[in-house]
Amino acid sequence: MTNQMAILQKDITDTVSKKIDQLTDEGLALPANYKWQNALKSAFFTLQNVKGRDGRPALQCVPASIANSLLDMVEQGLSPAKNQCYFIVYGNQLQMQRSYFGTITALKRLKGVKDIDAQVVHQGDEFVIGADELGRIKVTKFVPKFENLDKPIKAVFAFIQMTDGRVNYTVMTQKQIQASWSQSRQHNVQNKFPEEMAKRTVINRAAKMVINTSDDSDLLTGSINSVTANEYEDDSERKDVTPETPKSAADKLVEGFKQEQEQNHEEEKETAEEPQEQPEQEQEKPVKESEQEPAKEEAEHDDNQEADGQTDIFDYIDEVDEK
Numbered sequence: 046m047t048n049q050m051a052i053l054q055k056d057i058t059d060t061v062s063k064k065i066d067q068l069t070d071e072g073l074a075l076p077a078n079y080k081w082q083n084a085l086k087s088a089f090f091t092l093q094n095v096k097g098r099d100g101r102p103a104l105q106c107v108p109a110s111i112a113n114s115l116l117d118m119v120e121q122g123l124s125p126a127k128n129q130c131y132f133i134v135y136g137n138q139l140q141m142q143r144s145y146f147g148t149i150t151a152l153k154r155l156k157g158v159k160d161i162d163a164q165v166v167h168q169g170d171e172f173v174i175g176a177d178e179l180g181r182i183k184v185t186k187f188v189p190k191f192e193n194l195d196k197p198i199k200a201v202f203a204f205i206q207m208t209d210g211r212v213n214y215t216v217m218t219q220k221q222i223q224a225s226w227s228q229s230r231q232h233n234v235q236n237k238f239p240e241e242m243a244k245r246t247v248i249n250r251a252a253k254m255v256i257n258t259s260d261d262s263d264l265l266t267g268s269i270n271s272v273t274a275n276e277y278e279d280d281s282e283r284k285d286v287t288p289e290t291p292k293s294a295a296d297k298l299v300e301g302f303k304q305e306q307e308q309n310h311e312e313e314k315e316t317a318e319e320p321q322e323q324p325e326q327e328q329e330k331p332v333k334e335s336e337q338e339p340a341k342e343e344a345e346h347d348d349n350q351e352a353d354g355q356t357d358i359f360d361y362i363d364e365v366d367e368k
Contacts, residue, residue, distance in 0.1 A: 053104060054089050060112045061085065065119055073264045076122045076154065087126040088115055097134030106139040114141035120268040121151040143272060145245040151269050152205075152252050155259050161251075163203040163244035169193040172200065174216055183214045198222070201243045203251040215251035222246055249273050 065073075065081060075081060092111075095103035104111070114132060118141050123129040129147035133140050143151060145163075152161050164187065166172045171188035184202055202216040217225075222243050256266050 050093075050104060053108070057108060057112050057115065058085055058089075061115050061119065064112075064116055068120070068264055071264065073120065075119070079122045079124075081119045084119060084124040084126070085115060087124055088118060088132070091125045092132060092139075095132050095134065097136070101134055101137070103132055103134050103139055105137075106134060107137050110138040110140070114139045117141045117268050117272050120264060121147070121272070122154060123147045123150060141272060143245075145241045145248070148245050148248050148252070151265075152248070152255070154265065155255060157207050157209070157259065158205060158255060159208045160206040161203070161248065163201060163248050163251075164189070165198055165240050165243055166200040166202065167193040168196040168199045170199065174214075181213075182216060183212070184216070198239060198243060201247045203244070203247040205251055205255055213251065213254070215247055217243075217247045217250065225250075 069075070092103045097103075118124075118130055121130075121143070123141075123143065125131060127146065128144055129150055130141055130143050133142060149161055152158055166187070167189070170190055170193050171186060173184070173186040174182055175185040177183055184204070187202075198219050200216060200218050201222060202214060204215075205213045207213070225246050226242075252269075256269055259266060
């Protein structure tokens with residue numbers, strides 16, 4: 046680690062530590078076995094390998110966003126060492142987001158929550174829902190089958206068991222899951238790990254009622270809601286603070302190729318427009334059909350050259366690589 050990175054880590058750690066002490070005095074209760082100092086060290090180790098889509102290192106994001114991400118992590122009692130959270134770069138901003146395991150860990154800290162889990166229903170599984178005497182949805186039968194594990198997802202459900210014995214169910218169809226994901230920023234992760242992300246999606250929905258009706262510390266519930274909201278795009282509430290994205294290497298190659306092509310066309314045009322000395326002729330004679338053939342062939346050559354433009358760009362890329 047360079048001296049600059051070491052200084053940045055110390056400054057941000059000091060800022061987060063002071064804020065945690067302040068929040069603790071205001072009523073924030075961290076898990077008994079949670080060592081937030083170790084979680085911070087693990088987070089900084091993780092951040093050294095995190096980059097945005099434009100290649101921006103996470104530790105080059107706005108320091109305040111780094112501090113807020115780490116603070117959200119500590120407030121919810123999470124640790125990247127246990128795969129409970131991860132960090133994502135959006136422009137020059139850093140955000141902490143929970144994994145499926147992190148969401149369960151954070152929600153179990155809420156008073157009255159005894160257990161929470163989610164299951165995926167695949168096509169071919171036996172799945173039946175009903176309602177209790179108050180009309181609340183409940184799962185009455187779920188029989189997963191081994192041969193269906195690789196089949197498409199049909200639905201997903203979550204249950205939250207309360208300490209008083211009550212069980213709250215939340216069910217989402219595949220269409221509802223896709224509708225939720227369409228507003229999310231994490232399309233790549235959702236496509237790569239659809240089952241785990243589907244579970245987390247339904248758990249987040251199931252937890253809304255528990256979180257927003259609990260008497261837990263506003264610091265904890267506010268942090269949970271804030272991190273959940275960060276996963277979704279909301280143009281009405283979020284302003285774009287992302288600077289213009291630098292052009293990728295591929296964009297630069299294409300742009301250079303186009304400029305070179307335009308320059309070549311200009312040179313050919315200038316050459317064609319230069320006056321050429323022609324022998325004086327007493328009378329203009331009609332052009333024979335045989336004399337028109339070269340011109341026709343030249344025109345066809347120009348058309349073929351334009352059609353082969355896609356091949357030319359690869360030749361251009363090879364030239365750039367050689368340089």
